[in-house]
Amino acid sequence: MSDSVPDSPATTAASGDGASRRSRGRPGHDADTVLRTAVELFNRQGYDATSIGDLARELGVTKSAIYHHFDSKEALLAAALDEALDGLDRAVARAADHTRGEPAVDRLRATVVEAVRILVAHQSAVTLLLRVRGNSPTEQAALARRRAIDDHLAALVARAVEDGALRQDVPPDVISRLVFGTVNSLVDWYRADGSLPAEQLAATVSSVLFDGLVGEPVGGPRSPR
Structure with missing residues (x-):
């Protein structure tokens, strides 16, 4: 059998349904x-x-x-990209739900924490996602989903800026890129078997991004020396 076989409808795009995997x-x-x-x-x-x-x-x-x-190498790629994107889709959908009356900045912060957790849990798949360039229909579909996620997050940042919860001297799209660029950079250096647990990493990233580097450490005030 050759390395490539005709794609079936279940293997032509990163659709989010995980259909490219077989049960047996x-x-x-x-x-x-x-x-x-x-x-x-x-x-x-x-x-x-x-x-x-x-x-x-x-x-x-x-x-x-x-x-x-x-069914094909493309089906493997689709399954991997779906794995990376499905959790982010759910996190963004929750962030977009304003019916609970939570401020936009709180929903944004919760999304950052969840994005870090997803990256840690699916680091290899997210790494692959960040490397695709749209060279096939599957990659193009994944990039379209990623752009939609980025657009929703940028809108959430803009709402938080309008609410006065984030600084207004920096364009919202720049804030969004800085925030989620920081999250994406974790794939380059974070190691799950290292000394920094996933929950502590998520709390640290959120604290640094929203509270800055000057102030109380994660977990409360510093102990007197």
């Missing part, structure tokens, strides 16, 4: 194992430079064992 599995090489390994390879070698044959060798299986779970 094989002992030791279920769909999640295949996907995790594929994402690692895509990040290490580059998506275009990685073949199904490379993935089969990495897993120690035949190509047909991979096609048992995913």
